[in-house]
Amino acid sequence: MAATAFSASKFTQSFSLNSTRSVDRPPLFPASHPLKTTPSSFLGSTRKLSLSSPSSSTSRRRRRRPSRSPAVVAVSEVVKEKKSKSNVSLSNPLITNEEGLELYEDMVLGRSFEDMCAQMYYRGKMFGFVHLYNGQEAVSTGFIKLLKQEDCVVSTYRDHVHALSKGVPARAVMSELFGKTTGCCRGQGGSMHMFSKEHNLLGGFAFIGEGIPVATGAAFTSKYRREVLKEADCDHVTLAFFGDGTCNNGQFFECLNMAALWKLPIVFVVENNLWAIGMSHLRATSDPEIWKKGPAFGMPGVHVDGMDVLKVREVAKEAIGRARRGEGPTLVECETYRFRGHSLADPDELRDPAEKARYASRDPISALKKYMFENNLASEAELKAIDKKIDELVEDAVEFADESPLPARSQLLENVFADPRGFGIGPDGRYRCEDPKFTEGTAQV
Amino acid sequence: MAAMLHTIGVASPVASGGVFPDHQSNKFAVSSLHSLPVIRSEARSNLSSLHESYRAGKLIAKAVATKGENAAASGASKPGHELLLFEALREGLEEEMERDPRVCVMGEDVGHYGGSYKVTKGLAPKFGDLRVLDTPIAENSFTGMGIGAAMTGLRPVIEGMNMGFLLLAFNQISDNCGMLHYTSGGQFTIPAVIRGPGGVGRQLGAEHSQRLESYFQSIPGIQLVACSTPYNAKGLMKAAIRSENPVVLFEHVLLYNLKERIPDEEYVLNLEEAEMVRPGEHVTILTYSRMRYHVMQAVKTLVNKGYDPEVIDIRSLKPFDLYTIGNSVKKTHRVLIVEECMRTGGIGASLTAAINENFHDYLDAQIICLSSQDVPTPYAGTLEEWTLVQPPQIVAAVEQLCQ
Numbered sequence: 001m002a003a004t005a006f007s008a009s010k011f012t013q014s015f016s017l018n019s020t021r022s023v024d025r026p027p028l029f030p031a032s033h034p035l036k037t038t039p040s041s042f043l044g045s046t047r048k049l050s051l052s053s054p055s056s057s058t059s060r061r062r063r064r065r066p067s068r069s070p071a072v073v074a075v076s077e078v079v080k081e082k083k084s085k086s087n088v089s090l091s092n093p094l095i096t097n098e099e100g101l102e103l104y105e106d107m108v109l110g111r112s113f114e115d116m117c118a119q120m121y122y123r124g125k126m127f128g129f130v131h132l133y134n135g136q137e138a139v140s141t142g143f144i145k146l147l148k149q150e151d152c153v154v155s156t157y158r159d160h161v162h163a164l165s166k167g168v169p170a171r172a173v174m175s176e177l178f179g180k181t182t183g184c185c186r187g188q189g190g191s192m193h194m195f196s197k198e199h200n201l202l203g204g205f206a207f208i209g210e211g212i213p214v215a216t217g218a219a220f221t222s223k224y225r226r227e228v229l230k231e232a233d234c235d236h237v238t239l240a241f242f243g244d245g246t247c248n249n250g251q252f253f254e255c256l257n258m259a260a261l262w263k264l265p266i267v268f269v270v271e272n273n274l275w276a277i278g279m280s281h282l283r284a285t286s287d288p289e290i291w292k293k294g295p296a297f298g299m300p301g302v303h304v305d306g307m308d309v310l311k312v313r314e315v316a317k318e319a320i321g322r323a324r325r326g327e328g329p330t331l332v333e334c335e336t337y338r339f340r341g342h343s344l345a346d347p348d349e350l351r352d353p354a355e356k357a358r359y360a361s362r363d364p365i366s367a368l369k370k371y372m373f374e375n376n377l378a379s380e381a382e383l384k385a386i387d388k389k390i391d392e393l394v395e396d397a398v399e400f401a402d403e404s405p406l407p408a409r410s411q412l413l414e415n416v417f418a419d420p421r422g423f424g425i426g427p428d429g430r431y432r433c434e435d436p437k438f439t440e441g442t443a444q445v
Numbered sequence: 446m447a448a449m450l451h452t453i454g455v456a457s458p459v460a461s462g463g464v465f466p467d468h469q470s471n472k473f474a475v476s477s478l479h480s481l482p483v484i485r486s487e488a489r490s491n492l493s494s495l496h497e498s499y500r501a502g503k504l505i506a507k508a509v510a511t512k513g514e515n516a517a518a519s520g521a522s523k524p525g526h527e528l529l530l531f532e533a534l535r536e537g538l539e540e541e542m543e544r545d546p547r548v549c550v551m552g553e554d555v556g557h558y559g560g561s562y563k564v565t566k567g568l569a570p571k572f573g574d575l576r577v578l579d580t581p582i583a584e585n586s587f588t589g590m591g592i593g594a595a596m597t598g599l600r601p602v603i604e605g606m607n608m609g610f611l612l613l614a615f616n617q618i619s620d621n622c623g624m625l626h627y628t629s630g631g632q633f634t635i636p637a638v639i640r641g642p643g644g645v646g647r648q649l650g651a652e653h654s655q656r657l658e659s660y661f662q663s664i665p666g667i668q669l670v671a672c673s674t675p676y677n678a679k680g681l682m683k684a685a686i687r688s689e690n691p692v693v694l695f696e697h698v699l700l701y702n703l704k705e706r707i708p709d710e711e712y713v714l715n716l717e718e719a720e721m722v723r724p725g726e727h728v729t730i731l732t733y734s735r736m737r738y739h740v741m742q743a744v745k746t747l748v749n750k751g752y753d754p755e756v757i758d759i760r761s762l763k764p765f766d767l768y769t770i771g772n773s774v775k776k777t778h779r780v781l782i783v784e785e786c787m788r789t790g791g792i793g794a795s796l797t798a799a800i801n802e803n804f805h806d807y808l809d810a811q812i813i814c815l816s817s818q819d820v821p822t823p824y825a826g827t828l829e830e831w832t833l834v835q836p837p838q839i840v841a842a843v844e845q846l847c848q
Binding site for chain 1: 546547549573575576580581583585586587588589590591592593594595596597598599616617620621625626627628629630631632633634635636665666668689690
């Protein structure tokens with residue numbers, strides 16, 4: 001078992017807590033856990049208050065146990081069995097050949113696309129704030145590749161790769177970045193506001209924490225459709241991605257509360273890359289272990305090595321499965337790292353080069369590559385073919401974006417309001433407000 | 446909708462002037478406004494006089510002499526049913542919830558408690574806890590949740606217990622509610638209604654007496670409406686729910702107990718339309734929400750002094766119904782705006798600018814805008830009274846305008 005590639009590393013040395021090895025955490029409650037609520041029609045918390053919080057005591061106990069398999073962190077019985085087997089034999093890898101190639105392709109797409117974005121930015125093709133996702137691909141791929149088209153994803157300003165993983169064509173994303181009409185939002189959103197109704201990508205939000213309530217709302221719709229509209233097969237799950245800085249924001253806590261209270265089918269995914277622009281997570285947070293904040297609200301809190309796509313995928317399977325079965329939300333903290341600065345305007349001088357080097361050695365793409373070779377899941381040639389294919393795809397996207405037209409003046413006032421009547425047509429057939437500068441109705445996307 | 450307006454307007458041209466028909470009727474015969482069907486386009490032509498008499502009887506003495514002949518002419522049995530404004534809102538909400546299962550309500554204490562102003566009383570037992578959702582006290586988040594639900598197919602009605610509390614939700618209302626339709630290139634619509642009571646009450650203190658319609662006015666992408674009577678409350682509630690745009694519906698704390706007789710038949714009002722309260726000739730008085738009643742009280746005095754003011758309840762705070770307002774300005778050439786919002790950056794300020802920009806040539810005098818003082822509402826009753834515009838000030842302003 002290629003244990004070394006996936007063993008979690010310690011946090012920075014100044015951190016006085018014990019090593020946050022993901023294996024030590026019992027992230028998800030087993031089926032008979034006392035905190036699991038019984039289903040009832042009462043829409044509210046049915047837990048009884050208990051003085052000792054079982055989750056933290058269990059975690060403290062488990063920290064001293066000898067480490068189990070370092071590769072996976074899920075406690076559902078099936079996965080545990082699978083893992084104990086794979087501990088001893090190489091012949092039972094976590095993924096199949098097709099899955100492996102899919103994951104690899106998705107991560108390489110994310111990486112190449114972001115690298116191309118940087119190039120285009122410095123060539124003056126795109127402007128403003130562009131936040132790149134290099135290094136964090138495992139989180140996006142690990143989670144989003146498990147979703148159906150109808151499941152929703154809500155992201156932050158670091159959303160290019162979430163869009164790509166969800167299925168938005170690279171052409172549409174690149175055009176959007178160039179500000180052309182063929183972009184996924186007609187050029188009106190930009191880097192930080194990627195939306196796609198077809199792929200159920202609910203954005204792209206510039207203010208941190210702003211998207212979490214929207215994700216909660218999408219999960220609420222899913223529950224509403226199942227229970228009020230009686231669409232029994234509606235088990236759509238919503239994923240909310242956000243960072244460590246957001247975890248100190250009020251909207252995060254408020255939504256954790258509401259999601260746990262109503263058992264909404266949502267997974268809160270924290271991409272803890274330890275830095276909020278120049279603010280280290282440890283300097284901003286009283287208790288830096290974000291996963292702990294889940295049990296405080298009555299949902300499982302999981303910590304996972306976010307540089308390892310397979311570990312993320314296993315945790316994601318469990319969390320998404322929980323949500324689909326109606327068991328409620330999960331908080332998943334992914335320890336990850338962004339190789340570039342916060343945005344393309346960030347000189348990235350504050351971060352310790354040693355830290356950067358340490359995480360660079362855990363590059364998720366190289367790790368997956370190594371895993372696949374060692375488990376004979378793919379050959380060098382296959383992976384090279386994928387690399388080439390992605391390069392061509394990204395080149396094509398840039399070409400497409402370059403050749404696309406810029407928005408016309410007439411687009412400026414379109415789509416301010418959804419109602420196609422514009423504003424109250426008066427009896428004379430013209431807008432009641434008689435001010436054509438105000439809005440020009442709606443337009444097909 | 447436009448067709449309905451046309452039909453109704455055309456069907457009753459005489460009654461279009463029928464609000465205060467008596468000593469105005471001869472004037473209406475020559476008025477150019479009379480022929481335009483838009484004025485009484487709300488299907489209340491038969492009941493208009495009854496409305497006014499009932500409302501007038503409850504609140505203010507009638508502004509014109511008698512309406513005896515009209516009351517008799519409308520028939521012995523009174524059509525429609527009488528209710529209070531909060532009941533009208535509830536009726537509108539209930540009808541829409543029955544009509545469309547995607548309509549849901551969320552807010553603090555809307556469910557089991559029935560709403561702090563009883564607007565949602567009885568809805569939770571009827572529709573269930575998920576459709577009438579009691580939220581925790583987290584305005585920003587549950588407003589955002591409503592917006593997320595609206596984006597994914599539901600039609601939420603988000604209640605702020607007081608409009609002032611929605612300041613906490615300003616992030617979501619401004620960034621997401623208003624902007625997402627545009628920012629997503631038209632892909633997602635947000636058919637949410639955000640409603641709640643605002644305005645100055647009876648010594649509720651500064652933070653519960655905020656007049657903040659204008660805070661939301663600049664947000665691109667949302668529509669603002671303010672209701673003032675049970676009739677228009679129900680109609681606007683229904684229209685707001687049916688609209689694909691995000692709508693902010695401003696109610697007023699002191700108007701919840703207004704009683705009026707409204708039609709039994711279903712009706713939906715036009716969100717962007719202003720209401721002609723009292724046609725006139727000398728001056729146009731533009732107002733909304735509670736100030737409408739202060740204006741009507743002042744009109745009583747003005748009529749006795751021989752003035753003939755035209756009173757329009759603008760109802761739609763964004764966008765302004767410049768069509769109705771414009772026609773009125775073209776007729777009277779004098780404009781007085783009476784509002785409860787604050788002087789600086791208020792609704793009246795932007796309305797003044799809009800009228801000046803569009804109808805400058807038709808104005809014979811400068812527009813006078815009476816707004817409340819730029820102070821946090823004081824607790825003391827006397828101070829609170831002086832914060833707002835009172836009828837004597839309105840009378841004085843009209844006299845000044847008409848010199």
